Amino acid sequence: MSDPITLRHSPLEEAHIACGARMVEFGGWSMPVQYSGIIDEHKAVRSASGMFDISHMGEVTVSGPGALAWLESLLTNRVGKLALTRGQYSLMLDEGGGVIDDLILYRSGEQEYFLVINAACRDIDLSWMRSRLPSDGFVVLNDLGDAYAAIALQGPDSERILRTLAPGCEVPKRNGIASLPGFEGEVPSLVARTGYTGEDGFELFVPVARGAALWNALLAAGVKPCGLGCRDTLRLEMGYPLNGSDLSRERTPLEAGLGKFVSLDDPEKPAFTGRPVLEAQRAKGLPSQLTPLKLTVQGPPLRSHYAVLSEGAMVGETCSGALSPSLGEGIAVAYLPVALSTPGTLLEIEVRGRRYAAIVAELPFYKKPAA
Amino acid sequence: MNVPADLRYAKTHEWIRLDGDTITVGITDHAQAELTDIVYAEPPKVGAEVKAGATAAVVESVKAASDIYSPLSGTVTEVNSELSGNPALLNTDPFGQGWIYKMKAPDSSEIDALLTPEAYTAQIS
Numbered sequence: 001m002s003d004p005i006t007l008r009h010s011p012l013e014e015a016h017i018a019c020g021a022r023m024v025e026f027g028g029w030s031m032p033v034q035y036s037g038i039i040d041e042h043k044a045v046r047s048a049s050g051m052f053d054i055s056h057m058g059e060v061t062v063s064g065p066g067a068l069a070w071l072e073s074l075l076t077n078r079v080g081k082l083a084l085t086r087g088q089y090s091l092m093l094d095e096g097g098g099v100i101d102d103l104i105l106y107r108s109g110e111q112e113y114f115l116v117i118n119a120a121c122r123d124i125d126l127s128w129m130r131s132r133l134p135s136d137g138f139v140v141l142n143d144l145g146d147a148y149a150a151i152a153l154q155g156p157d158s159e160r161i162l163r164t165l166a167p168g169c170e171v172p173k174r175n176g177i178a179s180l181p182g183f184e185g186e187v188p189s190l191v192a193r194t195g196y197t198g199e200d201g202f203e204l205f206v207p208v209a210r211g212a213a214l215w216n217a218l219l220a221a222g223v224k225p226c227g228l229g230c231r232d233t234l235r236l237e238m239g240y241p242l243n244g245s246d247l248s249r250e251r252t253p254l255e256a257g258l259g260k261f262v263s264l265d266d267p268e269k270p271a272f273t274g275r276p277v278l279e280a281q282r283a284k285g286l287p288s289q290l291t292p293l294k295l296t297v298q299g300p301p302l303r304s305h306y307a308v309l310s311e312g313a314m315v316g317e318t319c320s321g322a323l324s325p326s327l328g329e330g331i332a333v334a335y336l337p338v339a340l341s342t343p344g345t346l347l348e349i350e351v352r353g354r355r356y357a358a359i360v361a362e363l364p365f366y367k368k369p370a371a
Numbered sequence: 372m373n374v375p376a377d378l379r380y381a382k383t384h385e386w387i388r389l390d391g392d393t394i395t396v397g398i399t400d401h402a403q404a405e406l407t408d409i410v411y412a413e414p415p416k417v418g419a420e421v422k423a424g425a426t427a428a429v430v431e432s433v434k435a436a437s438d439i440y441s442p443l444s445g446t447v448t449e450v451n452s453e454l455s456g457n458p459a460l461l462n463t464d465p466f467g468q469g470w471i472y473k474m475k476a477p478d479s480s481e482i483d484a485l486l487t488p489e490a491y492t493a494q495i496s
Binding site for chain 1: 408410411413431433434436
């Protein structure tokens with residue numbers, strides 16, 4: 001793990017300590033894992049509202065007359081289909097088709113894009129992008145990771161809270177981005193309607209000096225502070241992948257089940273890094289498929305690196321796992337041979353030498369009850 | 372933190388209670404607070420031979436699995452069957468209904484080697 005001396009600290013760390021956070025190391029950062037308790041926080045996000053410090057994530061702007069064409073060459077999803085203020089999930093691949101990072105990009109201006117990248121990948125992503133910048137000066141890359149504090153407001157009450165917090169705010173539609181009034185500073189304050197929980201919600205980006213003010217305003221509005229612990233259980237219930245656990249340079253987005261974010265069939269999508277490997281995989285058949293699994297018996301919480309067995313033989317291992325707080329069931333995802341990835345397939349998962357019956361499930365694990 | 376005066380403690384945050392020749396084993400209030408929401412407990416099997424300092428049980432929070440070490444060597448005579456349906460008893464009543472197993476331990480010198488409540492309080496403060 002990282003040397004504690006080099007551990008990076010969120011601009012909201014004091015606010016976390018004041019809220020009773022338990023801090024842990026994550027992706028080179030000191031971050032809150034929980035405050036009141038993972039289950040309590042998880043349920044608050046599903047039923048009301050919760051907030052997560054996401055200041056460790058990176059923000060990058062890419063602008064200039066060459067921005068669109070350059071991003072098309074780096075990313076799997078067709079950037080050209082984005083109207084102004086709209087965003088999309090996308091992946092940045094290496095030449096072997098492996099995932100360097102998954103990210104969200106918004107078209108924040110005619111020729112400007114706002115990218116949100118993973119904390120642990122900030123340095124890798126930036127050096128990958130910088131080394132591929134065209135020399136003509138038509139693309140300008142700006143790392144704003146240290147200029148922004150960011151908070152994800154998630155849960156069914158999010159819109160009401162945002163409207164109270166920032167009266168007059170133009171509330172964006174899903175996957176859209178807008179200005180966030182009331183938190184002006186060195187960089188533009190932004191609100192994007194997205195998240196990592198399966199609930200309605202927003203990611204709020206404000207100048208680093210305004211971060212604590214935003215956190216405290218949300219706290220005063222009754223939003224529950226939530227840590228990385230429930231961020232993980234919430235995202236896994238939806239089947240959203242976590243880079244480093246479910247995504248890696250060893251697997252392609254097709255194997256990860258993210259084909260709908262790869263514009264292979266879009267005639268307007270230009271060539272991009274990794275594309276030939278994906279096309280070859282699709283022609284030949286995928287070597288593996290990220291597969292959702294559920295225990296069919298009561299058992300221990302599932303975690304990463306547990307063996308998955310079919311008819312007594314090991315066929316893979318879990319990448320992510322949890323005891324789903326919403327469902328009360330053990331859930332996990334694992335890369336398995338495609339023949340074993342069909343929903344209903346019976347398998348076993350081994351925990352500390354004992355095997356527990358499991359079944360291939362369908363995503364999302366958690367479906368919101370009809371209102 | 373609650374550290375009952377009538378118990379003895381292991382450095383690894385387990386407690387024992389002596390009742391005749393039967394010894395009850397559990398985890399301390401400090402341990403449950405550190406572990407947070409306990410969602411699963413795997414006690415040893417009745418009849419299992421456990422060794423002082425070796426893993427005897429596992430408890431899991433949402434975030435992590437933790438080994439529970441037997442404070443003493445001996446034979447498991449009973450396990451708390453309530454824990455499988457209600458592992459949260461480990462959080463809510465660690466010195467009472469959240470006990471994990473009972474055992475017989477022939478070597479009383481191992482008991483003398485455990486921490487007194489005062490020594491354990493000093494360790495966690």
